[in-house]
Amino acid sequence: MAGTILISEKTGVPLSSGGFEFIIEEIRKRFRDRDSSFMENIYRPYDHEGMMFISLIDSPKDEFVTFLRAAEIAFKDVDVSHWSQPVWAELIELLSSDVRNA
Numbered sequence: 062m063a064g065t066i067l068i069s070e071k072t073g074v075p076l077s078s079g080g081f082e083f084i085i086e087e088i089r090k091r092f093r094d095r096d097s098s099f100m101e102n103i104y105r106p107y108d109h110e111g112m113m114f115i116s117l118i119d120s121p122k123d124e125f126v127t128f129l130r131a132a133e134i135a136f137k138d139v140d141v142s143h144w145s146q147p148v149w150a151e152l153i154e155l156l157s158s159d160v161r162n163a
Contacts, residue, residue: 064113066152068159074152078113080145084152085115087139091131099124100131117156125161132156 064081067073076084085107092100103120106112117125136149156162 062113064107067114067116067118068155069118072155072159073114074148074155076148080148081113083145084135084148087135088128088131091134091138092127096127096131099127103128120161122161125156125159129153129156129162 062078063075064078064085065073065075066081066085085104089100089104099120101108102124103117104115107115117128120128132149132153136153139145139149
């Protein structure tokens with residue numbers, strides 16, 4: 062079963078199950094303790110509702126930027142030869158171009 066990182070109503074990154082779980086868990090590890098409520102909001106569909114997606118659609122700017130920061134750190138920490146690099150690059154590009162990152 063595949064998973065998706067929903068960025069906005071019109072934008073998302075579909076992933077294989079393994080890719081989805083790997084990427085969202087790598088990002089989760091990079092959230093600071095003080096940002097745990099943001100993480101809980103974004104990961105709620107996956108963690109509490111059994112859905113194969115996380116959602117930034119309703120995230121306000123501060124929550125969105127916190128997720129982007131965690132994703133950027135995770136992206137930098139993953140080996141450049143790792144199979145997930147193209148997916149990470151697409152995700153970071155889409156997150157960075159969102160209006161909430163302005």
